[in-house]
Amino acid sequence: MEVVIKAAQFILSLSFLIVLHELGHFIPAKIFKTRVEKFYLFFDYKFSLFKKKIGDTVYGIGWIPLGGYVKISGMIDESMDTEQLKQPAQPWEFRSKPAWQRLIIMLGGVIVNFILGILIYIMITFVWGINFVExxxxxxxxxxxxxxxxxxxxxxxxxxxxxxxxxxxxxxxxxxxxxxxxxxxxxxxxxxxxxxxxxxxxxxxxxxxxxxxxxxxxxILPIIDTVLANSPAEKAGLLKNDKILSVNNKLTPYWNDFTELVIASEGEFTIKVERNGTIKSMSLITGEGKKIGVAPNKANSLSEQHKKYSFLESISKGNSIAIWTLRDYITQFKYVFTKKGATSIGGFIAIGSIFPATWSWQAFWSITAFLSIMLGFMNLLPIPALDGGHVMFTLYEIITGRKPNDKFLEYAQITGFVLLIALLLLANGNDVVKLFS
CATH class of the missing domain: 2.30.42 (Pdz3 Domain)
Incomplete structure (x- = not known):
């Protein structure tokens, strides 16, 4: 059930972000009278789960949940449809538009991502406030x-x-x-x-x-607050308010001592707890990820405070959170290029796993805001096949007054697409390796 809840949150968040990102391209394209042939949530290789044509645009849902796209006439994109480029340029095509209009169309998606992230953080701050510990x-x-x-x-x-x-x-x-x-x-x-x-x-x-x-x-004092249903802890007989005394006869004065000893165990260990003045001993076998299904009572060890924000205060605080989120993400991005970083890149399983096992709207919106900021930054990278690649070539045209030829753009798009597929395979391959190891 936990997997289903995590997956549902992930798919809902991803769908929400994809649709709004693609709207960021779609709306300026329509404003500049550029024909949009397709608007898709997920990819529709060979067939679609749903599609309907309205005006010049086919709106649909594909079956491959790896993203989404808008197909704009006269543009070399991930569809690699170059047939129309062999014909004379038409007024409604992307390639016929001035460079500044094409730049706005390509930047639309990432601009929406950043604005969306800011707005969500403002909403979170206003609705839920912030918990902190001095x-x-x-x-x-x-x-x-x-x-x-x-x-x-x-x-x-x-x-x-x-x-x-x-x-x-x-x-x-x-x-x-x-x-x-x-x-x-x-x-x-x-x-x-x-x-x-x-x-x-x-x-x-x-x-x-x-x-x-x-x-x-x-x-945190090693006192149990929660025992998950059907967990190794429940099967062994652990109860709320049990005080953990030792693991494999090694004392556990604090919760971190307990978790470290559980992780260091060979998967099976003996635990002693104090319950109503009586010491009890029991054996446990750890579950997935060396987890046994217990959470501590933090009330006696941690004094958390709460701060509410007015709407105007939320605007300032939400902007600050969004900016720091972006700065932190850019800072840690440099570690991707290390040897260890290559094996640490995560795919869809890694992203899905950061959602909580129980439904929480606050957590859902917080993670969605982070993913929106992250996607905005990633899409700005100057890699052909990403928005940043198109922006890079358009800026080159604006600065030099020379437009790269279509054949060059086609090869660049293929190169970028192959690179992205390789990164996608690496990230999700890492997920699979971690899942089984």
Whole structure:
């Protein structure tokens, strides 16, 4: 059932983004009196699930859920239909339009993506507000990865400032370290001493190469709040409010100790819990991804605050979230070009997995906003077959006054399409390998 819910959210989000992105091309094309032959959600190789012709345009739904497209007359696109280019140019064709109009038509999709992302973040901020945790809200401090202890951090540290500035949410420390160039963190040690610790400027690269994506974990008492139905935990007899004492006779003072020991187990382990003053021992076998189906009670360890925003405040805050989302995505994009990055690229399974297992409109819109920003950036890359490739050639024409010939554009489109297919196979191949490993 969890897979069905995740898949439903993914398909709904993807469909929503595809239709609006293609509308970004469709509307300016119509404004400039350019004929649009097809408007499709998903690809329709050989046949369509649905299609209907209205005016000059066939609207339809394809059967291959890898994207969508608008087919514009007189344009070399992913359809690779070059027959009409052998005929004299017609006034309604894309190739007959001035370069500035063609540029607007090609930029329309990514502009919609960015605007949509901003609008969704504004809506999320206004409707749900923002939850955050200040330094004192992490009652038992953070558990620190061994690598970061070399910089002077200690288990139980409370984080107060990033680069001398008090953060809105101290839980953002890992993201800021990886993406936003933190070079110093102020902490309060368990001894009560306040200290500012220096971090290498290339800390993001260090985290990436060593696979330390969460060097700081909030220390939460190991008390169970939720036991999922039909999970290994439920089958073993674990209950809400059980306090986990040990795994394979190793003590678990905090939840992170418990999870690390479960992950380190060989798939089967012994757990001791305290229930109503009585110690009980039971054996468990981990499920998919070394998960057993329990979640902690954070109330005694984490004090979360909530901030509501007026509509005007939401506009400013939503814009800020969208801008930082784009900046963070661009920053992490450089890691794609590393050896490790090539094996870390994810496809549809990876994207679908980020949706929650239970339906949540807040999570759905938050992920959709992120995907919209991501798709906008990806489509702007100067790769033939992407919007960015068409934009690149059009800008070249505007600057030099010379239009690339159709044969060159055709070969460029083929090259770009082959490259995209290769990336698609790599990403989804990685998903399959991870799924079975």
């Amino acid at each position: 330094a004192d809200g992490v009652k038992d401090g953070f558990a620190v990865h061994e690598t970061f202890k070399e910089y002077g951090f200690k288990d139980g540290d409370k984080i107060t400032k990033f680069n001398g500035v008090k953060p809105l949410d101290v839980r953002d420390v890992n993201k800021h370290l990886f993406l936003r160039g933190i070079t110093s963190i102020e902490v309060i040690h368990t001894s009560g001493k306040t200290e500012t610790l220096t971090i290498p400027e290339n800390i993001g690269e260090i985290m990436w190469e060593k696979g330390i994506m969460q060097p700081f974990k909030v220390r």
